[in-house]
Amino acid sequence: MDGDVFEKITRDDFIHGQFPENFMWGAASAAYQIEGAWNEDGKGESIWDHYCHLEPSPIRNHDTGDVACNSYHYYKKDVEILKELGVGFYRFSLSWPRILPNGTLSCINEKGIDYYNKLIDELVSSGVQPMITLYHWDLPQTLQTHYGGWLNDGIQDFFNDYARLCFQRFGDRVKYWITLNEPWEVAIPGYCRGETAPGHRDMAKGAYIAAKNLILSHAKAWHTYDKEFRATQHGYISITIDSSWPESFTASNEDQMASERFLAFHLDLFAHPIFVNGDFSNIVQHQVLKHCQAAGLESRLPRFSEEERKIVKGSHDFFGLNFYRCQLVKHKSSLNGMKTPQSFDKDRETEEFLHSSWPRTDATWLRMTPFGMRRILKFIKENYGNPRIIITENGCTQAGEHDAIDENALHDYFRVDWYRRYLNEVLKAIKLDGVDVAGYMAWSLMDNMEWNDGYSLRFGLYRVDFEDPQRKRTPKLSARYYKKVIQDNGFLA
Numbered sequence: 073m074d075g076d077v078f079e080k081i082t083r084d085d086f087i088h089g090q091f092p093e094n095f096m097w098g099a100a101s102a103a104y105q106i107e108g109a110w111n112e113d114g115k116g117e118s119i120w121d122h123y124c125h126l127e128p129s130p131i132r133n134h135d136t137g138d139v140a141c142n143s144y145h146y147y148k149k150d151v152e153i154l155k156e157l158g159v160g161f162y163r164f165s166l167s168w169p170r171i172l173p174n175g176t177l178s179c180i181n182e183k184g185i186d187y188y189n190k191l192i193d194e195l196v197s198s199g200v201q202p203m204i205t206l207y208h209w210d211l212p213q214t215l216q217t218h219y220g221g222w223l224n225d226g227i228q229d230f231f232n233d234y235a236r237l238c239f240q241r242f243g244d245r246v247k248y249w250i251t252l253n254e255p256w257e258v259a260i261p262g263y264c265r266g267e268t269a270p271g272h273r274d275m276a277k278g279a280y281i282a283a284k285n286l287i288l289s290h291a292k293a294w295h296t297y298d299k300e301f302r303a304t305q306h307g308y309i310s311i312t313i314d315s316s317w318p319e320s321f322t323a324s325n326e327d328q329m330a331s332e333r334f335l336a337f338h339l340d341l342f343a344h345p346i347f348v349n350g351d352f353s354n355i356v357q358h359q360v361l362k363h364c365q366a367a368g369l370e371s372r373l374p375r376f377s378e379e380e381r382k383i384v385k386g387s388h389d390f391f392g393l394n395f396y397r398c399q400l401v402k403h404k405s406s407l408n409g410m411k412t413p414q415s416f417d418k419d420r421e422t423e424e425f426l427h428s429s430w431p432r433t434d435a436t437w438l439r440m441t442p443f444g445m446r447r448i449l450k451f452i453k454e455n456y457g458n459p460r461i462i463i464t465e466n467g468c469t470q471a472g473e474h475d476a477i478d479e480n481a482l483h484d485y486f487r488v489d490w491y492r493r494y495l496n497e498v499l500k501a502i503k504l505d506g507v508d509v510a511g512y513m514a515w516s517l518m519d520n521m522e523w524n525d526g527y528s529l530r531f532g533l534y535r536v537d538f539e540d541p542q543r544k545r546t547p548k549l550s551a552r553y554y555k556k557v558i559q560d561n562g563f564l565a
């Protein structure tokens with residue numbers, strides 16, 4: 073580490089300059105986190121409705137998304153603030169059970185479709201282009217209860233049916249589609265560790281089975297768009313993948329290999345099949361097999377058939393990236409034969425932690441580490457065939473913000489600094505490393521229901537007053553700052 077000390081001082085130096093012409097500036101949200109109206113107008117229950125209503129509640133302060141920002145009723149307020157921000161794009165997600173209450177075409181909820189039509193029309197007439205995420209974690213509960221959700225390969229066709237319906241109903245006005253948001257967060261916390269909805273725990277196999285179904289679901293929907301809609305609708309469709317950027321704990325060969333493994337099991341777990349060759353990488357195959365063999369077992373990793381590899385490989389129009397943070401990564405051997413229970417977390421043979429010098433936020437997992445942005449962008453350029461990249465999420469909570477009152481709550485200097493630094497690293501990636509970054513969506517447009525952390529973490533450019541029945545949205549300083557960066561299309565000298 074010592075050799076790097078000087079490099080670390082200069083690493084964050086600021087550059088002036090502008091983003092490419094027509095750079096896509098936007099802000100993002102997700103259905104469960106903002107809509108509320110969880111059981112209104114025929115909407116079905118989602119796994120997040122179900123999970124938040126469990127007793128005892130697994131959510132901080134027993135919060136739920138029952139009302140959230142009430143965007144189902146106040147979507148016009150959302151469009152107002154998007155206009156005020158001056159963004160060209162709004163990335164939001166559709167609630168699958170609002171459109172298909174039990175997940176399948178057997179029942180189509182026209183009222184749910186009306187809601188999204190009204191939102192899309194309001195956006196388009198306001199000069200804001202919709203970018204739609206089909207799945208941001210709120211699976212219809214029926215599909216979970218009756219089929220086991222993402223663990224059942226039947227989900228691939230259910231998702232494809234749902235996607236086709238959305239292209240049919242909304243595709244005339246929507247040119248950017250994202251099939252799945254952060255499949256890693258679905259597969260690992262959702263179906264392996266059991267830490268988020270649906271809370272299914274299967275350390276040995278859950279992650280891989282869900283991952284394979286997520287990848288194939290994405291790929292089938294991509295082909296449906298490609299074959300049936302692209303020629304008339306002229307849009308773009310891809311997937312959004314999230315990952316931390318690993319910084320090796322030491323410069324040792326061991327720790328550097330551990331960083332490689334970390335990426336293989338995070339970013340690359342989904343990017344490798346889709347952007348490289350239709351299959352899990354050799355590192356993943358080797359690591360899983362090695363742990364199984366040590367215990368005298370066959371590999372737990374499901375394989376892709378030749379037919380499946382063909383439809384997965386190349387199923388993308390751009391690389392959707394959600395990037396938040398770096399993690400320090402260290403080698404950790406976990407080969408202990410029969411004594412070690414088989415587990416996704418052990419397959420990686422890594423240990424991760426945060427550097428004490430990285431500035432804190434309100435979220436224990438999140439520290440300000442902008443340099444990782446430039447590095448992960450360069451990695452994507454070099455490893456996935458220089459794709460066009462759209463950063464579909466980046467943003468933060470600010471330490472102490474939740475309890476701040478009066479103007480303190482709106483003077484989010486830390487968040488201003490965050491956007492300034494992370495965006496500057498994006499600019500460096502474009503100007504200095506030649507990475508093809510086409511757009512950036514701030515997470516989030518407004519404070520919202522932050523999953524297991526409820527309303528205790530605020531990620532918004534706009535503050536939402538959750539005590540107010542009208543859910544008033546008020547711009548924070550960061551909203552004004554972001555607006556200025558958009559107006560200048562970068563950082564003027």
Ligand code: GBH
Pocket residue numbers: 102253254257314394396436437465515522531
């Ligand atoms: C994104 O996930 C989501 O797409 C978005 O919906 C969310 O609001 C946003 O980030 C902010 O979190 O508490 O230690 O168990 C980013 C990946 C996955 C990071 C879950 C936080 C919880 C870690 N997130 N993780 S912990």
